[in-house]
Amino acid sequence: MTAIHVVRLAKSFTYYTKEVGMLHSIKNLFYRKSLTKEAVKNISFSIEEGEMVAFLGPNGAGKTTTLKMLSGILHPTDGELTVLGFKPYERKKEFKKQFAIVMGQKSQLWADLPAAESILLNKYIYQVEDRHYKQTLNELVELLDVKHIMNVQVRRLSLGERMKMELIAALIHKPRLLFLDEPTIGLDIVTQKRVREFLKYYNEQHRTTIILTSHYMKDIEDLCKRTLIINDGRLVFDGDLKRIDDVLNDTKIIHLKFKQYVAISRLQSYGKIRHSDGFQATLEISKERISMASRDLLASYPVEDITIEDIPIEDVVLSLYQRDERVSG
C-alpha cells in the first residue's frame, strides 16, 4: 500500500522586506516591498508503507518545508498530496493519530519531569488502551535499555538517553508513519549506532514507514535503501545512495607512498593530482583506467605502498548539489 503520494507539490512563501532606520519605518507604514520564495518546486514521489527513506539536501533546499506539508503543518501552494489516505492539511484527528515526529534538536518531553510522565501523557493524548500501552512500553524500554532511567528528570539525562526517551514517547501510540529529523545529531558514535540498530529493528518488526533527515551519511547508508535528494526546491535524486557513486562518479582515488623521490611531473599523465610531495601522492584516476594505471605505477616507480579508494559519498552528493538535472539511482 502507498503511504505517501506526492504529485507536483509546490510551496511558495510571500514575505516582506524592511529596511533599517526611522525614515524607512515610516515609509513601511504606507508601502511594503513583498518578495516570493519558491521553497518547493513541483516535486513528485511515492513512498510505500514500511519503507525507510532518507531525505537529503543542503541548507535551505526545502526539506523542512516538504516535511511540514507531509505532516499537515503547512498548506501546499500547489500540487497533490496524500499521506496514509488523508490530505494532511485537513488536519483530521484520525490522521494526527497515525504519525509522529522526532527532532534531534528539539525536545518534545517535559524537561522538569521524568520521561515516564511525558510518555504517560502521550498515552492519554493518543487514547492508547492500557494493555497496548504496557506491552509497547515494555518492548521499547527493553530494546533501548532505559529501564533504570525512566524516573529521572529529563533535564538530567544525557543527550543519548534523552533521544531514546523521545523515541519511546513518539512510538507509544504505534504510529504508521514516523518523521525523524536528525535523530543522531550530537550523539557519540556508540549511541548513534545503538539508535540506528533500534530504528532498523523497529522498522523491520512493525513495518512503520520512516522518513529520515540526517547530515550523517552513515545513518543513511546503514538504514535507507532509498534516498530522496532535494536541491533548491527540486527533487534531484531518487534511488539507492550506494548507486549514486556509479551514476555520478567515474573516478577513484589512489594513494601512493614511494621509497624514493618521484617528481610530480611524472605522475601527471595518470590523472588529476590531489596532492604530492615527492614521497607521497594522491591521484584521481578514472575507474576505467584504474587497474592499468596501478599496474603501471607499481612497475615503473619505487612504490612502497598503494591503496585505492572510492571518492567519499559526501563528495559525490556535494557534486550533485552543483548540478541542475535530476539523476536516478
Ligand SMILES: Nc1ncnc2c1ncn2[C@@H]1O[C@H](COP(=O)(O)OP(=O)(O)OP(=O)(O)O)[C@@H](O)[C@H]1O
Ligand atoms: N516562512 C517562510 N517565509 C519565507 N521563506 C521561508 C519560510 N520558510 C522557509 N523559507 C525559505 O524556504 C527555503 C527552504 O527552507 P527549508 O527550511 O525548507 O530548508 P531546509 O532544506 O529544511 O534547510 P535546513 O537544512 O537548513 O533546515 C529557504 O530558503 C528558507 O529561507
